[in-house]
Amino acid sequence: xxxxVPDIKQIYNExxxxxxxxxxxxxxxxxxxxxVTQDVFVxxxxxxxxxxxxxxxxxxxxxxxxxxxxxxxxAKKTKKRWAxxxxxxxxxxxxxxxxSDFVHPGILLENKEHSIYLFxxxxxxxxxxxxxxxxxxxxxxxxxxxSVVMGKSIGxxxxxxxxxxxxxxxxxxxxxxxxxxx
Amino acid sequence: MEAENWIKSxxxxxxxxxxxxxxxxxxxxxxxxxxxxxxxNFKKPMSWALSLSVVLIxxxxxxxxxxxxxxxxxxxxxxxxxxxxxxNSIY
Numbered sequence: 001x002x003x004x005v006p007d008i009k010q011i012y013n014e015x016x017x018x019x020x021x022x023x024x025x026x027x028x029x030x031x032x033x034x035x036v037t038q039d040v041f042v043x044x045x046x047x048x049x050x051x052x053x054x055x056x057x058x059x060x061x062x063x064x065x066x067x068x069x070x071x072x073x074x075a076k077k078t079k080k081r082w083a084x085x086x087x088x089x090x091x092x093x094x095x096x097x098x099x100s101d102f103v104h105p106g107i108l109l110e111n112k113e114h115s116i117y118l119f120x121x122x123x124x125x126x127x128x129x130x131x132x133x134x135x136x137x138x139x140x141x142x143x144x145x146x147s148v149v150m151g152k153s154i155g156x157x158x159x160x161x162x163x164x165x166x167x168x169x170x171x172x173x174x175x176x177x178x179x180x181x182x
Numbered sequence: 183m184e185a186e187n188w189i190k191s192x193x194x195x196x197x198x199x200x201x202x203x204x205x206x207x208x209x210x211x212x213x214x215x216x217x218x219x220x221x222x223n224f225k226k227p228m229s230w231a232l233s234l235s236v237v238l239i240x241x242x243x244x245x246x247x248x249x250x251x252x253x254x255x256x257x258x259x260x261x262x263x264x265x266x267x268x269x270n271s272i273y
Binding site for chain 2: 009024033038041046106108111112114115118138169179
């Protein structure tokens with residue numbers, strides 16, 4: 001029995017853009033982002049009793065969103081593995097290669113082509129680095145807030161960001177070679 | 183130099199980016215999911231209770247049948263010990 005019935009409409013109105021956009025950056029697919037957004041708010045509704053106010057509601061929702069995105073990506077990877085296995089045994093079926101380039105709907109027109117490479121590069125980052133990078137560069141959070149969301153020290157967050165930037169540069173150098181060949 | 187400029191422009195491609203708007207019907211879908219969740223939470227215990235009742239009825243029937251079979255056997259044993267005919271036939 002719930003001790004308090006949350007006003008999901010109000011919570012949704014205040015945080016829907018945050019959740020949707022973070023999911024969109026993580027998953028790079030609008031349908032997947034919508035699915036995860038729904039799961040996040042259902043989760044918020046179900047577990048509002050567990051929210052202990054040690055952080056803000058916004059921070060708590062950030063945490064739930066990140067966890068849901070990571071779970072979604074893991075489940076997708078597992079599906080892909082099975083699809084690969086079944087494609088070997090299917091007659092005339094080659095493995096479908098996902099070549100969709102993600103373009104965020106909010107990116108300025110003149111930046112769209114370049115942003116494709118950026119999102120591709122972000123997608124190659126390890127989970128923690130990706131999370132830290134997205135939270136600071138896309139969501140505009142400070143290191144202190146990111147440390148609360150990720151449950152890490154500020155020093156760890158700074159280290160993650162440093163490594164994320166380095167890895168992105170390495171990846172972008174490779175993409176530049178591709179870009180030059182076009 | 184060209185590579186460096188290109189990388190910088192890629193890194194800056196999210197500048198002045200607008201936040202995307204989710205589907206207008208998303209809230210409706212969320213409310214529907216929550217409603218389904220709680221109606222399923224009521225249906226599950228009900229279906230368990232029904233299944234359990236059916237199992238109990240079957241077990242009770244088996245118990246009664248076994249008991250009545252044993253009592254018939256007992257009656258036959260008692261009749262035999264007194265050299266009585268256990269059935270009702272006269273011949």
